[in-house]
Amino acid sequence: MTDIEDFTLAAGFRATAVSCGLKANDTLDLALIAAAGPCSAAGVFTTNHVKAAPVLYDQAVLAANPVGIRAVIANAGCANACTGARGMADAREMAALTAAALGCAAAEVLVLSTGVIGRHLDMQKLADGIAAVSSPEAHVGAAYAARAIMTTDTRPKVAGRDLMVDGVPIAVRGFAKGAGMIHPNMATMLAIITTDAVVAPALLQSMLQAATARSFNRISVDGDMSTNDTLLLLASGAAGIEIAEADLPAFQQALNETCVALAKQIVADGEGATRLVEINVRGALDEGQAHLVADSIARSSLVKTAIHGGDPNWGRILAAAGACGALIAPDRLALALGPIAEPLMVVAAGLPTAYDERAAAAMLHADPVAIHLDLGLGDAQATVWTCDLSAEYVAINAHYTT
């Protein structure tokens, strides 16, 4: 990756950002992604039964108009969730104001919000902000837009993978936010990914769902799932190349890698996190079992605090694996810590090996921390990413609204 300041979205998209006063201290809090022409679009949304207004709004827009999206307007500081009919009207008004500023139709604009739940948007600030973010005075660049959607994130998150299709370079580029409330499915995160390829909406949607299943749905910070999670994929077609059947695997791989790179940045920047943790479960009967076990380990506060302390308390990992309901055979479990090329075996056939305690502790002080659990039952595997759990997580979350 190039330096974040040089990072650009795919051709055909312009990213801008301003501060409009929704967050304190004049920090950036409003981002606009404007397309040069109508885009194909796909979206994956929170499965929480309490959905924020912008989620409900975008689902309706995408259902009606998946081929003519022109812009995404995104604010931080207020989630516009649990806000009832007024919240829906505010989301609609955000889209209308953006459409008016860009000279397109409201039905061509998607809306994202993130921040505190249960408060109404300050529409006066947003109206002024939308005017500013669509004016020449706005900060220009994806790095600014990535900063503008941050909440408790400590750094912006961008990623991309380019590929060649018929000799033409195609870009897959995006940015994301999300630090707390991260858990499958998707949790509190926003992500916008752009491509300059020509892709039909239905194909875009199926590829986005496939990528999500092995990236954003494989990360966990705290087990909480947000009301606002949204992942958007927009295709401008600016490269003039349509993704044909033969190119699908390469495009899917670029999309997967972009999503995994963003997802890993999200957990690495988890609230209070000091280290990225990668949990590989293999030897499972099927991928679902591998995912269930990996997820249970990733959710365990006891495992995450032990990693934070660099404490090789592997019993907690086995206990978490056993607790998830997967039918595992304790006497077949093998556990290794550290880089896959040279892992340290700490459990074999369900029993501790004569491993060196200091070497094991060192593996847990590494960044990323890698945990390899072999169930000894089959050939399927799954990887889940999480972070350690620190006292800082508690400090961040004990006083968020007040």
Next chain:
Amino acid sequence: MTDIEDFTLAAGFRATAVSCGLKANDTLDLALIAAAGPCSAAGVFTTNHVKAAPVLYDQAVLAANPVGIRAVIANAGCANACTGARGMADAREMAALTAAALGCAAAEVLVLSTGVIGRHLDMQKLADGIAAVSSPEAHVGAAYAARAIMTTDTRPKVAGRDLMVDGVPIAVRGFAKGAGMIHPNMATMLAIITTDAVVAPALLQSMLQAATARSFNRISVDGDMSTNDTLLLLASGAAGIEIAEADLPAFQQALNETCVALAKQIVADGEGATRLVEINVRGALDEGQAHLVADSIARSSLVKTAIHGGDPNWGRILAAAGACGALIAPDRLALALGPIAEPLMVVAAGLPTAYDERAAAAMLHADPVAIHLDLGLGDAQATVWTCDLSAEYVAINAHYTT
């Protein structure tokens, strides 16, 4: 309750404790519950697929001999979990040593262990300890036994309810441990409950399971489930009164109340906990739905940190309710905080009321904190108990084995 030092088990049981060096600093770490004669017994055990040796051992003993249990030997400092065939042999040896000291058969002795996973028991220390705990030199009393099974607990936990059956007083008395790794089903906890009534084993078992469902299976500290959870119920028959059909409801109620009292003590003493949290979900379609929603709220790190900070971030409670998969209607949700007699309504019909922020914060600083969520769908309800999540939880768990 009387003072804990005066607390006694039901007639027919003698509790003793010693320090045998499994825990540091000469703290009590070995407890013996010895019955004057053969007892009916029932047990509820962890559902973790990774079960500790004493769990597997006790399940076999109870299956073979539910009418002639004479003693329970319990150690802290080492869980005897993930210890393979040697662990099973050690559990068997603990029973045999206890049986020899008491002059009964090994098949009449149950074994409990709690502490670090993946290490073998120091059988020499245990042999000396079992000799001591069955000698006149041991500390006598349930309060000592309750202390001897503590791990990260900060205080012993005892509870009991007495009832009258045919004019004869019947006691239901027990003690428990467990502070971390507490989550349905049962989690890291040990509990031994005694009664002097005459009860057949099958009835004892069904009553214990019913009581567990609404007590120990309704608490959560950190979402982790242990390899060692065991709840035992022993009936000495010393009162000479058999529990007949007509007395069942009263006996079940006394047992339920004893279990709930112990369960609440466990979460109130959760690792790093500063306040007990009671989550009442009502207006559900059925008890399962109410339990699912209450449990999701109790598991939410974001809710628990907000409570720790006294931050009335009710959006996190609604988000946790929405995340659990229960089919709830967001616009029917009503949320109140504080004592049930005079709760503060903060959400009605899914939207925030014009509540006073300081009054809401005060409700979250109370102990216990009470949360009342009405789903507005039906008549069923469930209560779950948890605790707040503090930085101290992280500090306790980051360096447990080292």
